[in-house]
Amino acid sequence: MKLIKFPLFLLLLISVVGFSQTPTDFLTKEFHKERRDILRLKMPKNTVAVVFSNSLKNRANDVDYVFHQDPNFYYLTGYREPNGVLVMFSENQVDANGDTYNEILYVQKRDARAEQWNGKRLGVEGAKSKLGFKITMNSDEFEKSSIDFKKFNKVFIDGKFKDDYRNLRGIDIFDLVESFKQKTNYKPDNYISQVKMYFYSQIKDTPLENRANVVAVIKQYQNQYTELQKDKFIQGYIKAKDENLVKEMRQKITLAMNPKTIVDVDFLGATLADMREIKTPAELKLLTKAIRISAVGQIEVMKAMKPHMSETELQGIHEFVYKKYGAEYEGYPSIVGAGNNGCILHYIENNKTKVGNDLVLMDLGAEYRGYTADVTRTIPANGKFTKEQKAIYNIVYNAQEAGIKASVVGASFGAPNAACKQEINKGLFALGIIKSLDEKHNYLPHGVSHYLGLDVHDPGTYRAFRANTVITVEPGIYIPEGSPCDKKWWGIAVRIEDDILITENGPVNLSAEAPRKSDEIEKMMAKKSVLDEFVLPNLDK
Known part of the structure; x- marks a missing residue:
């Protein structure tokens, strides 16, 4: 066969197009550098911070779980591979050649055979060009490094080591952590929270x-x-x-109270929690997209849901929408609970084979470029709320409205929770489910808010709300079978959860795209779904 010669410019164009087929809207290297610069300014003099990447986790035999980077490590570096270490110094250091530096990123070494099986690695040069680090080294250099940690007043690490690292072939996170422990004389018993x-x-x-x-x-x-x-x-x-x-x-x-140790396990986590609580415009762009993807998933399931469907099938529709938009992961295990299953707060089995005429509680969130949504809707499987279902649903809706209204700059973190609980109690009392407004009950057993960001339960200070913070407001009522009330309420579980941006001008509901009012949900469920004609072969015949 005769080979065709292409002009050089065309080869270059083909190359560029080929490389452009991967996502380009991750946070920039400038973002991560700015995070490091801010952290460095908060570090006391003559200190060093050492942050480790996540490790690989085994799923079964020779199969690992899909790798997910430690959020704090990603926040500071942008590096999305295992077996990495970031070392940051509060002041400039001087190397043997008289050059100054204030940080080193150690990354896993390029390895042709490993990359053939598991994908290309960034390597030292890739970390320099893509992540913007001046000094990068292979991770095995961390073991050999001459950094004298004992000369610093404090060495900050991100919490105590969990000691659940696998010891794999070659240099891995297990070796890197063990090396650090030896260099610093780290002993868990030395530390006081x-x-x-x-x-x-x-x-x-x-x-x-x-x-x-x-x-x-x-x-x-x-x-x-x-x-x-x-x-x-x-x-x-x-x-x-x-x-x-x-x-x-x-x-x-x-x-x-005066342990002989230079390692501090509290400062880094607390400082990064304070930083991560306030989102930058770049973060809000990605987080908002994750939230809108999740809202669209709720809409498509509203249109597609039928009583004969299983919880697993509904989960699959949500997650298909996520993948259609290019979301890498689910932010957490998807919760799809029909009827009494909705009363299990973190129900993830999703194995009921027919949702029937029950309410279906769906708590799911897409993770897009590292940022995680968290959106819950509760809808009737047959498209229409019963009288009892709607009564409970509307109480939760009114409670959520009150909670969102309370989510303002300067309010305490507990303000939405207090507002929601007050409305829940009023509603339950009016229905005779509780006997007094101040009766102790377990129909709302959880708080209604948490921070949202790189983690679904993002770290934060839990102090008064500040602008550009994103929280959830997620009241619920759960009446499991056997509850001390009229049986007509048994098996009803409702949670409505939205992702709220706190601004100087008041709260903004980032997930409002997905209908929340009971009549709006019924109208959406009456619409035709693109999946109505999607019928697969029966494999049981």
């Missing part, structure tokens, strides 16, 4: 005659912070039967 440090201080500084007050406060909080239950010094202080034992515990606590 901010919560424990607070109570240690209270114990140390409180006179013996006021010990009962401290014990009462600790008991109040130890169900919330289980580490207080496990701490031998705190529990020894609580259980001490005489004054000598109390003094002994206080002495041990005083010594423990």
Whole structure:
């Protein structure tokens, strides 16, 4: 066969077109550099931060789960591969040649055989050009590096190591973490969290005659912070039967408050939570797209849903829409619960074979370029709410309206929750499901808001709301079978969840595209679906 010669410019054009077939709307390298610069300004003098990428997780035998990068690592680097380390210094360092630097990114080494099986790696040169780092090295150089961590006042890491890393062939995250532990003399028992440090201080500084007050406060909080239950010094202080034992515990606590370690496990996570709480315009663009994709998924399922469908099939329609828009992942395991299954808050089995005439609670979110939506709609499988279903639904809708209205700059993080619960109680009381407005019940067992961003439950400060924060407002009513109310309410579960941008001009519902009012849902469900004619062969015959 005769080979055709193409002009050079045409070959270049073909090359460019070929490379352009991958997504180009990720966050820019300038974004990630700016994040590092801001973090560096917040670091105390003579400190260093060491951030590790996520590790590969085994699914079964020689199959791994699809890799997902650690959000904090991605936020600071843009690197989407395993076996990476970021080292950031508070001040410029000087290398052997007299050149200055303030950060190093270690990445997994290029490997032709590994790339043949698992895809191309960025490598050192790719990390420089694509991610904008001045100094990049192969990850095995981290093991060999001459960085003297002990010369710094503090070494910041992002929380305690979970010690669940697999030890694979070659240099992997297991080796990198072990190397770090040796270089810094890291020992988990050396560290005191901010919560424990607070109570240690209270114990140390409180006179013996006021010990009962401290014990009462600790008991109040130890169900919330289980580490207080496990701490031998705190529990020894609580259980001490005489004054000598109390003094002994206080002495041990005083010594423990000054551990011989340079590694700090709290600063980095808290500082990044504060940064990530406020979204930049670039982040809001991606997050809004993830949310709109998820809203469109809800709309398409409203049109396609039929009583004969299974929960799994409905999940598949949602996730097909996500993929159609180019979303890489689901932000979390999809929840599709019909009838009583909707009363299970994190129901992910989705294995009911027919949704019938039940309400179907659908809590799903697309992840687009790292940012995750979280949108819930509850709709009647047959297209029409019953009287009882609509009564419960409208209570939740009114509660959500109140919660969204309360989501304003300067309000406390708990303001939407308080507003929603007040409306829920009013509605349940009016229906006779609870006997008084202040009755304790379990029909709304969760808070109604969390931050949203790179994580579905994004980190944040939980202080008063600030502009350009995105939260969820997701009230619900869940009446499982056997509840202490009229049986006609049993098996009804309703949650409505929207993603709210807090601005100086008030809250903006980013997921409003998906109908929320009961009559609007019924109108949408009456529309024809593009999937109505999509019929697959029966494989059981």
